[in-house]
Amino acid sequence: MVTSVSVQTLQRLPIYLNLLKSDSMQSAAYLSSKAIAEALGLHEIQVRKDLASVSSGGKPKVGFCRITLIRDLENYLGYNDSNDAILVGSGKLGKALLTYDGFKEYGLNIVAAFDNDDSLAGQKEGNVPILPLTKLSDICDRMKIRIGIITVPTTAAQSICDLMVASGILAVWNFAPTHLDVPEHILVKNENMAASLAVLSRHLMEKFTD
Amino acid sequence: MVTSVSVQTLQRLPIYLNLLKSDSMQSAAYLSSKAIAEALGLHEIQVRKDLASVSSGGKPKVGFCRITLIRDLENYLGYNDSNDAILVGSGKLGKALLTYDGFKEYGLNIVAAFDNDDSLAGQKEGNVPILPLTKLSDICDRMKIRIGIITVPTTAAQSICDLMVASGILAVWNFAPTHLDVPEHILVKNENMAASLAVLSRHLMEKFTD
DNA sequence: TAGATTGTTAATCGATTAACAATC
DNA sequence: TAGATTGTTAATCGATTAACAATC
Numbered sequence: 001m002v003t004s005v006s007v008q009t010l011q012r013l014p015i016y017l018n019l020l021k022s023d024s025m026q027s028a029a030y031l032s033s034k035a036i037a038e039a040l041g042l043h044e045i046q047v048r049k050d051l052a053s054v055s056s057g058g059k060p061k062v063g064f065c066r067i068t069l070i071r072d073l074e075n076y077l078g079y080n081d082s083n084d085a086i087l088v089g090s091g092k093l094g095k096a097l098l099t100y101d102g103f104k105e106y107g108l109n110i111v112a113a114f115d116n117d118d119s120l121a122g123q124k125e126g127n128v129p130i131l132p133l134t135k136l137s138d139i140c141d142r143m144k145i146r147i148g149i150i151t152v153p154t155t156a157a158q159s160i161c162d163l164m165v166a167s168g169i170l171a172v173w174n175f176a177p178t179h180l181d182v183p184e185h186i187l188v189k190n191e192n193m194a195a196s197l198a199v200l201s202r203h204l205m206e207k208f209t210d
Numbered sequence: 211m212v213t214s215v216s217v218q219t220l221q222r223l224p225i226y227l228n229l230l231k232s233d234s235m236q237s238a239a240y241l242s243s244k245a246i247a248e249a250l251g252l253h254e255i256q257v258r259k260d261l262a263s264v265s266s267g268g269k270p271k272v273g274f275c276r277i278t279l280i281r282d283l284e285n286y287l288g289y290n291d292s293n294d295a296i297l298v299g300s301g302k303l304g305k306a307l308l309t310y311d312g313f314k315e316y317g318l319n320i321v322a323a324f325d326n327d328d329s330l331a332g333q334k335e336g337n338v339p340i341l342p343l344t345k346l347s348d349i350c351d352r353m354k355i356r357i358g359i360i361t362v363p364t365t366a367a368q369s370i371c372d373l374m375v376a377s378g379i380l381a382v383w384n385f386a387p388t389h390l391d392v393p394e395h396i397l398v399k400n401e402n403m404a405a406s407l408a409v410l411s412r413h414l415m416e417k418f419t420d
Numbered sequence: 421t422a423g424a425t426t427g428t429t430a431a432t433c434g435a436t437t438a439a440c441a442a443t444c
Numbered sequence: 445t446a447g448a449t450t451g452t453t454a455a456t457c458g459a460t461t462a463a464c465a466a467t468c
Contacts, residue, residue: 008435010412014404018387023365032449040389044449045437052451060443060450078411096306106407146414155233170417171410177228179250187413189406194224196399197316200381201288202220203397204356207380218459242425254425255461262427270426270467 005053012050014106015040017073020066032063079107084145085173088160089152090115090130093175097151099126110149112139116156133163140167149173150180161188215263222260224316225250227283230276242273289317294355295383298370299362300325300340303385307361309336320359322349326366343373350377359383360390371398 019025019039028035033051037044051064055072058064074080082104087094090113097103098113113130115121121132131139139145148164150157150172157176164172171187174180177194229235229249238245243261247254261274265282268274284290292314297304300323307313308323323340325331331342341349349355358374360367360382367386374382381397384390387404 005412006435007409010408011402011405014387014402014408015389018364018404019389022388034449041391043437045451046435048449048451049436058450061448062444063449076412077408078415083411083414092310093306093312096303096310100302100306102303103403103407106404107411108407147410154228171413173406173410177224178232179225179229181251185417187410189409191403191406192221192224193313193401194228194316195221196383196401197313197318198220198224198287199217199399200357200383200397201293201317202215202286203381204293205288207395216459244425253461255427256459258425258427259460268426271424272468273425 009050009053012042013054013073013077016047016050017070017077017079020070020073025066028066030059030063031066031069033058035063077106079105082107082109083147084109084111084143085147085149086111086136086140086145086164086169087113087128087149087151088115088133088136088164089150089156090117090120090125091151091153094149094151095125097149097175098128101126108147111143111145116152136163137167140164140169144168146170147173149175151175154178219260219263222252223264223283223287226257226260227280227287227289230280230283235276238276240269240273241276241279243268245273287316289315292317292319293357294319294321294353295357295359296321296346296350296355296374296379297323297338297359297361298325298343298346298374299360299366300327300330300335301361301363304361305335307359307385308338311336318357321353321355326362346373347377350374350379354378356380357383359385361385364388 016036019036033044033047037047054076055064055069085108087097087110094113098110110128113125113128114133114136115130116133118132120130123130146169148169150160152160154176157178158180161172161180161182165182165186172180174188174190177192180188182188226246229246243254243257247257264286265274265279295318297307297320304323308320320338323335323338324343324346325340326343328342330340333340356379358379360370362370364386367388368390371382371390371392375392375396382390384398384400387402390398392398
């Protein structure tokens with residue numbers, strides 16, 4: 001049964017998928033929720049509940065068919081139909097993401113990058129052309145782009161976000177460490193490296209004051 | 211009063227800090243929790259509770275002293291004393307992180323990178339030397355490195371993680387999309403871009419089947 | 421003082437975990 | 445059949461939000 005899914009569950013789905021596709025699992029045709037849970041350090045009930053929201057179900061005493069589950073997860077996550085995206089901000093982080101080719105696997109396809117600095121226009125970074133900001137609206141419109149990636153400095157992030165929304169972008173992946181205000185129907189997903197570092201840093205501090 | 215803090219709160223702290231340091235806030239000496247909440251799209255009670263765990267407190271009718279709060283947050287997050295780290299995996303993502311200089315601000319200092327491919331040894335990437343893997347243990351030991359960043363392919367991640375742990379690493383920042391098994395006292399923080407993409411992708415899919 | 425704002429204690433909400441019936 | 449494993453309903457747990465007393 002496919003029902004609505006919490007963000008927590010949704011974010012675990014790629015992890016299941018990754019495990020099922022990994023070399024170590026290739027030999028098994030069926031996997032129990034217990035086996036999956038142990039491999040990922042989760043609880044088996046959680047695994048069953050997560051998978052129930054995506055898959056056509058497992059078989060009692062047998063478990064989940066690996067191949068079927070992979071297919072169900074990929075479909076649910078949209079890895080098969082690719083999503084075109086644009087990126088704004090060709091600084092270090094932006095260039096890094098343009099060069100990194102790992103997103104294809106997840107169905108993300110960055111078709112164009114934009115930068116405030118017009119002198120970058122015409123260059124390519126990892127096969128993606130860098131264009132002047134003035135062309136953003138036109139391209140989003142013509143190519144029906146729905147995903148925008150923000151890798152500009154904090155100060156510029158909100159205005160770029162506004163421009164994206166005005167150009168028809170429906171989902172924003174924000175790497176600037178700042179809150180973005182958007183209309184209700186637009187999704188902002190913050191990629192918050194500072195938050196991760198906070199967790200690491202505090203763990204160490206607490207270790208050494210115990 | 212400084213009490214123990216949930217991971218959720220901890221991860222919001224850099225966001226508060228970022229806001230307080232932003233240009234738009236420079237003019238205010240004191241800020242109410244309500245003003246902060248509105249700027250970040252949070253609830254003011256949550257802001258007060260979050261800040262209570264870090265700061266020496268605000269003043270009724272006045273709010274929180276911006277400067278003091280910045281100092282308290284920076285202290286709590288350890289932005290002042292820098293954390294040395296090593297990175298393993300000088301592929302595209304690894305190089306991107308080495309080149310990206312934004313981590314300094316958060317007190318993270320990558321002192322050396324390692325790669326399986328010895329032909330990379332001796333090169334530099336963003337001022338960080340790339341060394342052969344065989345030198346990892348020795349360097350971690352001598353420099354008392356406690357943070358390890360993993361940007362190797364999934365298949366190599368667990369063995370690199372084991373090597374890090376054996377070399378004295380206490381906190382692992384894992385960019386490989388896989389679960390890592392570690393002893394209890396070691397912290398693994400997963401930077402899960404696939405999870406973010408899952409959220410974006412499903413948002414779009416649901417928008418178009420409504 | 422009156423009123424705004426803090427900080428704390430209690431209520432709500434949602435996610436995780438437990439218990440257990442269904443089933444192959 | 446017996447037993448392992450699924451899927452669902454109920455209980456627990458923790459984070460968020462609400463209510464309100466304290467205070468400048």
